[in-house]
Amino acid sequence: MANTNLNGGQSAKPSQQPIGPPVSLSQPSRRPSRVTLTGQSVTIRPLLPSDAESLFGIVKGKENERLFTYLFDNPYPSLEAFQAAVSQKSQSGDPLFFAIVDNTNSIPVGWATLMRIDTTHRVVEVGNILFSPRLQRTKAATEAMYLLAKYVFEDLKYRRYEWKCDNLNAPSKRAAARYGFVFEGVFRKHMVYKGRGRDTCWFAMVDEDWWKGGVKAGFEGWLDDRNFDSDGRQQRTLEDIRSQVQAQEGNS
Numbered sequence: 001m002a003n004t005n006l007n008g009g010q011s012a013k014p015s016q017q018p019i020g021p022p023v024s025l026s027q028p029s030r031r032p033s034r035v036t037l038t039g040q041s042v043t044i045r046p047l048l049p050s051d052a053e054s055l056f057g058i059v060k061g062k063e064n065e066r067l068f069t070y071l072f073d074n075p076y077p078s079l080e081a082f083q084a085a086v087s088q089k090s091q092s093g094d095p096l097f098f099a100i101v102d103n104t105n106s107i108p109v110g111w112a113t114l115m116r117i118d119t120t121h122r123v124v125e126v127g128n129i130l131f132s133p134r135l136q137r138t139k140a141a142t143e144a145m146y147l148l149a150k151y152v153f154e155d156l157k158y159r160r161y162e163w164k165c166d167n168l169n170a171p172s173k174r175a176a177a178r179y180g181f182v183f184e185g186v187f188r189k190h191m192v193y194k195g196r197g198r199d200t201c202w203f204a205m206v207d208e209d210w211w212k213g214g215v216k217a218g219f220e221g222w223l224d225d226r227n228f229d230s231d232g233r234q235q236r237t238l239e240d241i242r243s244q245v246q247a248q249e250g251n252s
Helices: 047-061 064-070 079-091 139-155 171-181 208-210 215-223 238-251
Strands: 043-046 098-104 107-118 123-131 162-166 182-193 196-206
Touching: 043 139, 043 182, 047 064, 047 171, 064 098, 079 139, 098 162, 123 139, 123 182, 139 162, 139 171, 139 208, 139 215, 162 171, 171 196, 171 238, 208 215, 215 238
Parallel strands: 123 162
Antiparallel strands: 043 098, 098 107, 107 123, 162 196, 182 196
């Protein structure tokens, strides 16, 4: 006898309805904590109020106002204002702020957060990323993103790692794709910030991407010292290495 729904009609048998794969999440995962993640060229550690002075020195001024265009922060007019903001950020639990520290001199050169933390479904977003000019387009910047992703997937055992940005923020979209995040769509009129509308571009990587999709191996292959010549120039791009790993996985 066919199943009958509450309206008197017939519903499909459960076996005829497509459903997702079984997932066993017996308990929520751990929340990201104020850990220190040490790499070869950069260290990720909790943002401290004492970081403000060093950071302000490399993000202040008219020439750096563009760093804040797509952040929720506005450019800071004074060290005092920046110190107050950094002090507040250092106390936040979600978003959880991390300083990105140059290992050559132990000076913070940017920050990033883990945010919109969902321990039940094991989802977290990386966002509020501030890369100073000293960090942009460097090996350290890529290593910082690798360390955070590794922490999310390997230490916390999360299933999904998100990246979102203003759809007009072309550099952020290029960075997301380079790092291995997959474009998932645009949420139109998603929010209003700084008095202007924002269509939000969504990217994500999932645990299969990290382990089997070439993301982890791509990062590690690119960061290997052998991928750089004596002048620090890359021999192969991150995308090329990841594509090769994906091809090998497909043939294995």
